[in-house]
Amino acid sequence: MSIRNLDSLFDPASVAVIGASDRPGSVGSLVWRNLRAAGYAGELVAVNRRAQTLHASRGASGLPVVARVADLPTAPELAVVCTPPATVPGLIAELAERGTRAAVVLSAGLDAAQRQAMLDAARPKLLRILGPNCLGLQVPRLGLDASFAHTCALPGGLAFVSQSGALVTAMLDWARGRGIGFSQVVSLGEHADVDFGDMLDWLASDPHTRAILLYIESVSSARKFMSAARAAARNKPVIVVKAGRSAQGQKAAASHTGALAGADQVVDAAIRRAGMLRVDTLDELFLAAETLARWRGNTADELLVFTNGGGAGVMAADAAEHEGIALAELSAPARARLDAVLPANWSHGNPLDIIGDAPVQRYLDTLDALDGDAAARALLFVHAPTAIVPSAEIARALAPRMASAPGQPARVLACWLGGPAVAEAQQVFAEAGIACYATPEEAVRAFAMGVAYRRNQAQLIETPPAAPPGTGPGEGADLAAARAIVRAALAAGRTRLDEPEAKALLAAYRIPVVLTRTCAPTPEAAVAAADPAQGGPGYPVALKILSPQISHKSDVGGVVLDIGDADALRAAAEAMLRRVAERRPEAQINGFTVQQLVRWPQARELIVGASIDPVFGPVILFGQGGTAVELVADRAIGLPPLNVPLARALVARTRVARLLGAWRDTPAVDEAALNGALIAVSQLLADIPELAELDINPLLADARGVVALDARVRLDAAGPAGAAHFAILPYPQQWVERVQWQGRALTLRPIRPEDEAQHLAFLAELDPEDVRMRVFYSRRSIEHSELARLTQVDHAREIAFVATEIGADGEEHTLGVARAVIDPDNHDAEFGIIVRSQLKGAGLGELLMHKLMRTLKERGTRRLVATVLRENQRMLDLARALGFTLEPASAAGETREIWLALQ
Structure with missing residues (x-):
């Protein structure tokens, strides 16, 4: 990560355009025209081997042109390169030698060798490169348009950084039509040098930027990205549009976890963990930016809808349910005060409908009645125009009351339904600093974004409970035993642990497991393994096939539960051998596992797993377990390292979380035990680099704690896990x-x-x-x-x-x-x-x-x-x-x- 010389990229005293041209439609021509037209006040010079003068536009005076970089009278602070790919490495070398500190390489089509030669030429002199194959950059407040975009951004407080140049041009057009301005607009292109991490570090401390907007197609250098993102998100809102929500996850995986942990869910987890906010569209990107800028201090999770129309209130209520936003409950005193000032047919609840014939005074009386009530901490005002009172008159009366006081968080969102009839009202509210939205659905969506963002921010700084001395990260696990299990399997040429080995690995990290015995693949051996006199679990037991080729045992009839005595066990073993031979004749049968049958009638079946994401490294999965885990598809992904608040948040993002509390005659699950298992898996990933996939399914959980009934582990001698591969550096x-x-x-x-x-x-x-x-x-x-x-x-x-x-x-x-x-x-x-x-x-x-x-x-x-x-x-x-x-x-x-x- 580096912000070295980025000031030369975004605030240069001089700019040279290498390949500047008068040829219509060429990149060099467009860049030269844009730099002249935007009003850049610094020194501007063109480099072109053939032209002697260039014109900014028809009728404008020409500027002198030099033929080569070597002919420049002084080194430009920023160079914009618009020449063929083969020329780029040599030009960068010349510029670096002259003392240029930054370059925007617009040239496309560099092959791997040319790209590396370009970087090698820049690195010794710390010349920073934006691109190649990018649209360029704009800094509107400086009149700096070093791009070939069709228009320049308006000045403003939003920074937009995008991997897609085409999306930048669409964004510029979209934003200009809405009067939205930018501090910087940056197209990263292939981000060979300057990447998202560098940009986040730069923009986090940029006084001209109040919010950062990112369009991401892919992330490289995950740890760099996460460090920069977490630092930036502590300073100002960072909002992300990430392309590829529909991308398929890993197709070939030996465990449920590997199959379920799709790449997009991992990106979601990373964005959430960094305290950023993810949105789906460009509209939502600006919606979130404007909302967070106005609503960052609001702490309400519930909404009170205040309207003059029942239909409008229902629309808002429907939108709230869709977004998972609860409507606030009016207190009894507030209801009494409202009864005193509203008609008898007011809605008597939330949405608060004061009826369409309301004069201005009724709006003011309603605000008085709500004053100080907890339900009114966040207020959505939805107004439909009527012929009784002009909307602008209502807006002028309400704006002083609804606008937030200096230094105080805003509490009002507004929606003026309609067109020309409410245009003046919208303007009055906008001038008062009140956020206005076109529809109730948009306003509720904006509020939901604020809630999600605040939760991500709270998670960023949530404090775990104090750990007693000697119980910190990495303390308490039997690391030597865990490593011995892994070494033995790899030494034997195996990449999968058998079930007893997998459970022994979990036990080394203090994750409770059921007593499990291994035996030869014969009915008599199974009966002996169950005998408590010989160290067995006693009846009832579960019998499972043991084969390196069979990962999901129940798919081939390789699991029988609740076996009550020796005769039943003998029969179950004989039948299992026949079934497996029919369904998987090629499988090598190494034996049986005979395990203690846990009778926890009120237990919930969960899954806890781990796998390796190709970008973000080790990830942890939690969700509803059982044999239909892929069909249920109830899971959440988290990035290690985990602590108690992060484990709790991971669990809370699943539907099964609602079943973990007490309900009817079922007591709540032991939350501490469940969190402990998740944290243990996190530490296991940090300590054992060879852990490629882990699947604990089911993990039973009830008021007594948790216990792993089955576990699968895949190893990789290349060591894809381990603390060194975490996207967030764990505790050292x-x-x-x-x-x-x-x-x-x-x-x-x-x-x-x-x-x-x-x-x-x-x-x-x-x-x-x-x-x-x-x-x-x-x-x-x-x-x-x-x-x-x-x-x-x-x-x-x-x-x-x-x-x-x-x-x-x-x-x-x-x-x-x-x-x-x-x-x-x-x-x-x-x-x-x-x-x-x-x-x-x-x-x-x-x-x-x-x-x-x-x-x-x-x-x-x-x-x-x-x-x-x-x-x-x-x-x-x-x-x-x-x-x-x-x-x-x-x-x-x-x-x-x-x-x-x-x-």
Whole structure:
């Protein structure tokens, strides 16, 4: 990931068009015309081997043209390349040597060798490339139209980044007709260098962009994309249209999970996990952008429909049910107040219909009656024009009451039904900052988008419950036993574990499994395996065939349940051998498994699985299990690593989740046990790189807990799983270190989300002056959202080490923290350090700094930097002792810059 030199791409002081032309219809001609017509104020120069002057348009004065890059008087900051593919690598090499920092390569048709040669020429000089085979870019506020689009975007606050150039032109036309403006419009093309991750990093901190819109056809560099997306989504709304919802999932899979985990569901999971919002169409893209810009602070999940027409209210109610939005229940006091001001035939519920003959005062009285009622936290106002009172008059009366106060979240969405009769009313509301929509369905859809976005954002910062000491990620599992099982199977040339091995693997990660015995493929061996005197489970039992060629045993009659005695087991084994021989004569029969029959009459049958997505790596599946799992198709996909809130959210996205709570005489499922199984699978994926597919089906769950009745595991010696392949870097357990310090046993470890309460306690004990020295101002409180930023770090771009010890109360306490935020180029890491006030000067800060420095060196980070208050002499002394360079002190400056070369 890198934003190096992207300022030269989006705010260049000079632009050269290589291949600029007067030839009608050529790309070079269109780009040159667009740059001149858009009003770009910087230096503009054309390069063309044959022309001597070029004209922007008929009647315009010509500009001089140079024949070659070498003839340019100075290096252009940005070059736009419109020449044949074979010329591109050489041109990029020339431009890089001259000092050009960015290029837009519009040329299409580069083969793999030419593309790589282009990148190789750019890389040594850090010349950034947009494209190739792209439409170009536009920055309307600068008059920069370095594209061959047919029109230039209007200036505005939305950034649009697209893989499809054709979609960019459609978007420009669509948006201009609606008066929608942009901060940047970017066509990525083949995104050989600048990609979605780079753009998200750049736009996240761009002050001219208030929301980011993405059109994605494919994602490369999943971890880079996820890190950038999660960072950007914390700053501003990021809304995605992802093409390919109908793409088929993996066709050849040995498990239900592999068959069910289609690529589009994985993309959905990634977008949700990053705190972004996915929509289906361009209309919805802008609908969401405008809604989130106005509604980001609203926290209501339910809607109150306020209308003057019963039909309009029913339309809104139907739309709400379709979108899964509940209508708010009016309180009894609010109903009483409404009874006092409304006609007797008002709707007496939600939708709140005040009847079509309503004068202006009835609207105002209704608002008064709703004032302060919880049901009115989110209000959809739907109005149909009547001849009684002009719509504009109603709008002028309501706008001051419905507009949100400065600094307060909006609470009103409006829909003025009709055309010319309501045009002035719409304008009045728009000028008051009230979001207006063409139809009730559109307004409800917009509200639903806001709810979905807020849930994704909440999940981004939700705090897991505190973990007791010694129960953090990776602790408690029998990793050695799990790896031994995998090594033995691969050494034997097998890529599938048999059922007892698969269950032993789960048991190593503390996932409960039923007692299962393996035996030879004879009826007598099955009877002996069931005998409790010989270590068997006792009756009743389940009998299953054991064959490497048979993955789904029930499909071939290879499963018999509820066998009550030895005679029945003997008969079942004989019959099973006959059935399997008839249906799968080529299958190698290795034996039977005889397993304890679990009688949990109120249990729910679930499926938990894992597979490998070709882009996002390991993924986890949860849903309703059983033999008809593909037909039921009730499942959700999540990206590891998981914690308790993420596991809970994964479960909640399925229909079967509604059956997991208590109903009638059925008690609720043990939620902690279910979440624990999901988290264990997440950790299994991190620890065992060879795990290619996992299928636990069914996983029984009831009030007693969970138990795996059957499990299938496929291995791959290439190691497609493992923490290294996660799209989101998991907790770096390898950085945990136990040390002795001044007679105290400390743990130096990366901070984790579960530390929020512990970190808050640490901050509360700091001397306010110490806090001021660290963050340059004193504070009396800290919000959950900021605590989440401090504890829920992206380990791919931030390191935060805490020094902890177990106190006399048996609880873990934080003594100090050292943090470094790494720039997207991994060049500079800005650090800060703070320790308990009573431990200042005792050497704990130096201990943490050495840990931080060692880790950053291992990551390849080049410099450690910080800004320090000049009065913070203790920090400056520590920096000198560690070998930092200190910027010379100035008489006027309140701070000093310090840095240390790490490489």
